[in-house]
Amino acid sequence: MAGWTRRVFAGAAALALIAFAPAAAQAQIRIGAVLSVTGPASFLGDPSKKTLEIYVEQINAAGGVNGQRLQLIVYDDGGDANQARTFATRLIEDDKIVAMVGGSTTGTTMAMIPLFEEARIPFISLAGAIQIIDPVRSYVFKTPHTDRMACEKIFEDLKRRNLTTVAMISGTDGFGASMHEQCLAVAPRYGITVGHVERYGPRDSDMTPQLTNIRNKAGVQAVVNAGFGQGPAIVTRNYRQLQVPHPLYQSHGVASKQFIDLAGDAANGVRLPASALLVASVLPDSDPQKQVVLNYARTFEQKTGQPVSTFGGHAYDGLMILVDSIKRAGSIDPRKIRDAIEGTRGFMGTAGVVNMSPTDHMGLDLTAFRMLEIRNRDWTIVPAGGS
Template sequence: MAGWTRRIFTSIAAATLVTLAAGAAQAQIKIGAVLSATGPASFLGDPSKRTLEMYVERLNAAGGINGQRIQLIIYDDGGDANQARTFATRLVEDDKIVAMVGGSTTGTTMAMIPIFEEARIPFISLGGAIQIIDPVRPYVFKTPHTDKMACEKIFQDIQRRRLTTIAMISGTDGFGASMHDQCVAVAPRFGITIAHSERYGPRDSDMTPQLTNIRNRAGVQAVVNAGFGQGPAIVTRNYRQLAVPFPLYQSHGVASKQFIELAGEAANGVRLPAAALLVAAKLPDSDPQKAVVVGYSTTYEQRSGQPVSTFGGHAYDGLMLLVEAIKKANSSDPKKIRDALEQIRGFMGTAGVVNMSPTDHMGLDLTAFRMLEIRNGDWTIVPEGGS
């Protein structure tokens, strides 16, 4: 059976199981999700799928939203943008959803945006690139921090280290290309010069030539890798093998334990901006975000048997923002849900405090990011103002 056909059948079966799990009564609020639960981006999509399923089950057990049960319809695009668009069309035309949480990658998200915009159905994306919500589109929102924010947080840390000249190595995927461009755009504001750039493709298994070029470039003091998936782990291993003598930064696109496992000991010393979720238990009790991130982390790890990742957290935030909007609107009408989403203020999620507005469909600022360093195979918090 062809791979895409298998994904359709698997996705339909998954959607059916979720519907059956919701109980015998017909669900009245249909929420869709198109996720990369399998394929090269499964480290993004699988924890999102698990999260949506477990929390929809919990919500329905507690009576649903405003007394109405939720029907969650999930399709697996396998990381293929064309399949994502096909499933988005199916959710609109056949399944008649009222809102959508999903889009594991920038590429799949961008492929689906025209479908939901035309249908006027709220779409809360889990993709990372800033172009998802800039420019603002009426029906498109997102929960993860943007690639532009990642550049800014990294450059703040580089400034604190009194470094001024960097090199970049970036994936050619949608996220990697976008983050590269965002870093180039904001670097002058931080007094940082990007002296050299290299690229790698999604199928590349050795980045030694690119990193050798960077190591031999005069004046480079740090390296920033813009990318997600297995590429950054390969970059990290090759970086240590070449004994490149300056700091390596990754993006929030690797904010899961899977990156540490893939990179092994080479990951020690790597810094990256990420949500507080990865260090939930290490936050001081006075941190206003601690209760939310500890609660989600505990629930996810107990129910799934897997380490928590920020990617599941993005799905949690998307679902709970949608729940709040439906409650606020007291309606499952897509237009009213959209209007309510845009008015949400002070929502405490796993990514930070969300303050939506007509000009900001993400609602996070730079304080939502924590700078982390990997030490002895685990996440540690880099103190603000530290070096």
């Protein structure tokens, strides 16, 4: 970033990346981010880091927030929950941040939550599981749609296709385990029966045995994969190799071009719920979200040379909600910022319209999700009511 220098701290399992403003223009509002920039969840953390850097630079170039510059302090936890907790402690005790936008995975987020709650510093998570904001915690918020919402959106689509019996194959990581339980819980409300269950670990490189069991299970009409990272790409490739004859659904945890690249042609035909960001250019001009997602997509791609992903969009939403809240609070007191975040209404982000409240620290409803299908290695929108 222009005019900023970097210090690199080597840790046992992670790299800490910290951005400092020059002494002559020292930032006055310190915000933190603990992200999985490297490691198995780098597809989540890397676009988030790039997004935060791009927009902090833009905000400062435009005069900052309430006349004060932002100072962004980023640590890379490498996807390790213990490292995340260590860096969260550093942000709170040494860096004296006023708020945090970060937490790439459910596991790292859950490890950091008690620290921010105890310190009474707002924490806007970028991870997916509903357990982050349910039950509601005073200082914890999140920007992505929840795993429960993903289940509901998938089951809506299954119901439209008259498919009522599914098999689930789920990762054993924090997100996969949480989404698995959420799908089981909401399935009866949609008239869906989960007729078979399989699991896979984060280091598994072949899911053929589990998928063979699913293929041979009588009565199964569709398959839902609850997971993120490389696991769903392996599931998708094995699925096509075995010629499983049922529709395959993935979660919003794979909503990036990287999933398509990893899965290859096997990804064609896969459906998943995701934000409008992935299909920004093909949204109708009448769509109220189009300009927001189109502007973010263009900015990210021009600045980085990389395809946009929903995970960078979560960071954009978190940062902009935070900046708007600081402006409305007229203060950098963490407690006043917290109150302003909770009072966010009508914020149009890449994930949808956000309306938070004391009982809802995410603020999205199911209309914020789009059902997408991958065709010719690209995203397409499944028409409302389409089969």
